[in-house]
Amino acid sequence: MRDVLSQSEIDGFAEDTPAVAEPVVKAQDLNLVFGAGESAVHALKDVNLTINKGDFVSFIGPSGCGKTTFLRCIAALEQPTGGSLTVNGMTPDEARQARAxxxxxxxxxxxxxxxxxxxxxxxxxxxxxxxxxxxxxxxxxxxxxxxxxxxxxxxxxxxxxxxxxxxxxxxxxxxADILLMDEPFGALDEIVRDHLNEQLLQLWARTNKTIGFVTHSIPEAVYLSTKIVVMSPRPGRITDIIESPLPKERPLDIRDSPEFIEVAHRVREGLRAGHAS
Amino acid sequence: MKTVMSFLAVLAVIVGFWYAACVPMNVKGLLDAAERAGEQVTPATARERRDAGAFGLVVGNTFVVSRSWSVDRPRLPAPHQVAIELWETTVQKKITSKRSLIYHGKVTLSATLLGFGIGTGLGILLAVGIVHSRVMDMSVMPWAIVSQTIPIIALAPMIIVVLYSIGVQGLLPKAIIAAYLSFFPVVVGMVKGLRSPDHMKLDLLITYNANTAQGFWKLRLPSSMPYLFASLKIGIAASLVGAIVGELPTGAVAGFGARLLAGSYYGQTVQIWSALFAAAILAAGLVALLGVMERLILNRMGVKA
Incomplete structure (x- = not known):
């Protein structure tokens, strides 16, 4: 499954690849409401998602769709108001204290x-x-x-x-086994971004970490991820979860392949549907 | 070069204005002296001159203009008279002499520095408390503000009397008055500085599960340095003012305050002005010294001041 692992001995970061999917983050009917009454904002509504060990999960969607909020919930920087969320089988706050x-x-x-x-x-x-x-x-x-x-x-x-x-x-x-990234390359120009994306994939392959990645960019999400979570605003919710068919080894020119374009198309459709509703 | 020129231009205007002001300020005294010496003055008697305007007297007695800048006990001494007095009482006097401004300066400076140290320490401690405790934020800050609304000139004698009655005298009461003035800018600046890290930096520490002390030493305190230095510069100048004010009500025999008091007892305006200038020069030197320290430290910290 992970043929790149052979390179990883250099850094000693490698871990054995799990044979079966091991859930690292599990959200069930997760809700988060900021404020109360008239001015209440439903930042997350009924979010259900499982992130498995070694996944590279991207969260994509327009502003206000709750993608950053969800990442912050995993990090215990926000407290959900309903539903359940576990990180490594613990509550997010316990996971934070365990420096997960x-x-x-x-x-x-x-x-x-x-x-x-x-x-x-x-x-x-x-x-x-x-x-x-x-x-x-x-x-x-x-x-x-x-x-x-x-x-x-x-x-x-x-x-x-x-x-x-x-x-x-x-x-x-x-x-830590989990790396949470909130639009880390959002402020950088396209060329630098491409380069960093490539490096990030190599790093992920070598360290076998579980990555949660928030982005605005469709190509970035498709290029990086094993799983793409499409979200939409008001209320913030998941509209589509796409398992990427792309191989783990991804040169930059994979972005011209039909598979890549197909996935990107599906993400775009998901975003559009979320916008229309 | 341009800044030097504009500095000199402003200086020239001030000095010119000062020289000009000496003429009407000193005219009455000069005319009285001239009358006693038998010279022809208009109006002829002191009684008539008393209600006359200074400018009118100058116009009527133009011969006094040239004498305005070398009066023995002038109402307003000319700049060069003050400069000469400053030179004579600093460079040309032994520093052990009671007439040496350096001797007096040292007395005031020691109270200033001790007070500045106490005030800065107290200010930082209060700021740390205010930032970390909501109760202190609500309770201490109003008192700190109120404390600065009381005129120090009214409070200083009481501080000295109270401390004297419990056997504390000499340097410490003056230093406490200096501290009273200098702690406030430090509190305000440090509260702002300790709160200056943005949400992202604070969130980052939460993700590390850092405790409050680690957050303080590793993030809040270093972040507050630019604010601290801005406050220290205000604080040390306030501290000097406090030390001088502390010397006034005690009838102190040494220090800039004593020098000012003695000058006003004996009508020695030249002495008053030179003590004032010496105090201003000392304050400027202290602030400049802090500025150099600020540059060195902030540069070392990689923060561009």
Missing amino acids: YGYVFQHAGLYPWRSIAKNIQLPLEIMGYSKAEQGKRVGEVLKLVELEQFGKKFPWQLSGGMQQRASIARALAFD
């Missing part, structure tokens, strides 16, 4: 007073890793995002794309 996930925000949000290496070290300091372990892990993830040369640089000395890579390294540093 790394979170990447739309903006890199690096601390300007820390070098890149020190920024990546931040979660390790907070989680109480030993100095030696901190140094080792920072070195590993810097290599993973191809920033080995830039550890001593400060954030302002790096381009936006490099800063975002550093923030991904920061989320990977403590080796």
